[in-house]
Amino acid sequence: MSDEERQDSLADQAAAWVPPWERPTARQNPAPTPTGAAPPEDRTPAGAAPPEDRTPAGAAPPEDRTPAEAPPEPDRIPAGAVPAAPERTPVGAVPGGPGTAAGERGTAGVPRRQSAGRRRAAVVPEPAPELDDAELRGALEAILLVVDEPVSELLLAQVLEQRPERIGPVLDDIAAGYTAAGHGFELRRAAGGWRLYTRPEYAAHVERFVLDGQAARLTQAALETLAVIAYKQPVTRGRVSAIRGVNCDGVLRTLVSRGLVEECGAEPDSGAFLYRTTTMFLEKLGLDSVADLPPLAPFLPDDVEELADATR
Incomplete structure (x- = not known):
């Protein structure tokens, strides 16, 4: 075959080529094929890429061709619309159980926070009525x-x-x-x-x-010791003994056991215990405080200064 005949044959083939998307499918009635003739073949020029299913630019793909794994389009809320409030789980309800929306988040056994209205509705105890x-x-x-x-x-x-x-x-x-x-x-x-x-x-x-049949009176020594503590409190045991001039350990223990005197700490310098009168002492004497004790001046002797100088 000469070069001119070969060129004419290729030109005829190119002119007679039909794209795949325009070809009749098997569902359509195919053109009758003459008896004994071979079915037409899809002839593609040698070296050409196989035809692709080309969709015109800007055209949306058909619905049945959407990929199965494509994420669904999210719901769009119109402008100005208020989104619906999510459902709340009742107090004490278990997520996924009765009374809980499917898929709602929550922790099993943990009650949700009460609303402000419920907090305001808490019962406040009323004050007691005033007595006449x-x-x-x-x-x-x-x-x-x-x-x-x-x-x-x-x-x-x-x-x-x-x-x-x-x-x-x-x-x-x-x-x-x-x-x-x-x-x-x-x-x-x-x-x-x-x-x-x-x-x-x-x-x-x-x-x-x-006091019938009982000896509940304090001795003279106990009364003197109690008077020194009442007017000099808080005072140490050594100071009381120095004022009275005798040892008062036994008398002081008696006053403590009767509930008239009590310890009230220790002296910072020497560490000796300090003593003071108790509430029972005020109660027995009918006093409101130690300040109500009578002054000592009327009970002091006239020559108290001379006695003080003599003891030095």
């Missing part, structure tokens, strides 16, 4: 009958759940009423609190009833 004067007076009298030591106004107010400023005037009124009625007892303030006491004019009768 007659009821408050009766309650105070009942408490004062059972106390074994003076009780303060603040403690009485806390027990009765009343304002502290109401307690003092009512107690003063009760004390004035007992005195005016001439009762054998009185309400008196002592040792920083209030307590019922027998009246001094009936002391002989009470003493005979309480």
